[in-house]
Amino acid sequence: MPRFPRSLLAAVLLMFAAVACAGPDPDQTGQQAAPAGVTVNTSPEQHRVRAEKVDAIAALVPQAVRDRGKLVVGTTGTAGPPLSFRADDDTTVIGVEPDVAQLVADVLGLELRLEPTSWENLFLSVESGQYDAGFSNVTVTEERKDKYDFATYRVDTVSFEVRKDSQIQQIAEPKDVAGLTISVSSGTNQEEILLGWDEQNRAAGLAPVNFRYYQSTGDYYLALDSGRIDAYLGPNPTLAYHVAVGGTTKIVGSVSGGGDITADIAAMTRKDNGLVRALNEALNTVIQNGRYAEVLGRWNLGSEAVPTSEINPPGLPRKPAS
Template sequence: MSVRRTIPLALAALTATGLLSACGGSGPDADLAAPRGERDTGVNIGPDQDRIRGKKDPAAAGLLPEAVRERGTLRIGASADASPPLGFYATDDRTRIGSEIDIATLVADTLGLKPRFEEVSWENLFVGLDSSKFDAVLSNVTVTEERKEKYDFATYRLDNIAFEAGKGSGWKVKEPADVAGKKISVSSGTNQERILLDWSEENVRAGREPVDITYFQKDTDYYLALQSGRIDAHLGPSPTAAYHVATAGRSEIVGRLSGAGGGLQGKIAATTKKDSGLVKAYAAAIDHIIQDGSYAEVLRRWGLGSEAVQKSEINPPGLPRTEN
């Protein structure tokens, strides 16, 4: 699972220093979260998002359990952590915005249901699923083999991580040798840390220098470290890195890889309690928004076009269990 970090007042601090004043970078990751018609003026983090909405698809809605159709609402759990562009608070400090909220809203619209969001801590997302408090969680949840024992998954985004370095570094990261002897920051207890440790060990076995690993838990801390040159790069979730690159204009992505590590592509999925009867409806709704173009529009809005999927998969191969 990619790291989810709490960023208290981070957006306000970045705005105050001018880092959110204009988009930077080029390519698909520079097409950021401005409302339609405003992409040349900077990133909109206000409460009025002009959110992209969908229309009910009777075929997808017909796959819902009768009790959910009669209730007319889709109870969605979302992480309360601030993690742009996935989910964070607008400038009014009340309105939740971000790509995960937009995708979840489209899924609910497609199923003919009214979305009901509740923000809770990461661990309470799964408590809510276990107790049937939530019908679904769309909050950057990675499919893992362990989670598949208790939950069903319908994929909607690739799970990638990225190396972010200072702008103009001229550096590309594709394999462990590229980071030998480099000072790389990461957040502890994450897949990113595990992958970086594995790469460092591989370098040592090959007679190269290990990675000089340092730890930051807040985005604002690694931003400052990158600007001051105290680290060569930071390894974190690709969406967060892409958002920072495009909004701040002072860094660049120098390498991407699957959040699963190795040869397996990690995948982010709508998550529901196992055997709840909901996962087929979610997959059908996601396929519908992929086909009608609204899905791609949301990903473009938040600079996540490189993480698009072509079709929703139900319970695909997940990250393997970690050995104790």
């Protein structure tokens, strides 16, 4: 499938912004259908946006990595579309995370080698040096900065998704979730935000949130479709994609992944291994030349773009010792 022309990218952006959209078309092999005939390519043949090598930045890469000629990048492959997920062949990992990693590898003059792995093993493998970097919707935190270096490339946003026919029109502040049944993934930033909001509501004498936890994204959506939950709080990219291709839900509010604190998504490397500056400069190169915008536009994440990549910005604060 050819790269999206600018006119089609514009149509895709309009499609994702709308909540009225058609369901999947079984006749569209390798595509997920959306309104007005616009489709999302979910086939293994992604024809990714590519960038040119920049010799001065490539020279910043540690010699061992240059000698290998490959940038080994870990990603979960299970974060869900459009982040990092399996194509229609159930093998090829596609999404915005692999696409950004590809741009960085191109600028560094390296072949990209993606390594799908679990969330837990991603951190262990970057720390051990098995992977050069992790690109998997990783949020910068002060605790993680003890072991890893970061080069930012997106802002972290979480959103509330409800059924299209829901009476809920907006969730913007704690009082808006009082008394609702909401599902959220355990151990995530979004759970921490919702727990904080619920605590504020209880202190103010408002009805508590009824928390519901499920094992997979599919389970969350079955619960939402059946009316067992009022809303689902999750990563904005995943929810925006589901709204666009599913056609049965809508987003009614978004907040920073850090709650009241700005949160950043970043490429992660082992602490002080000498690679983070090369990643940072490669990211700033593709931000400046427009390739980065093409990738984010392809996956409807233009709203999460950063004007510049930063190394080790302030992260989410440490959790108090129990």
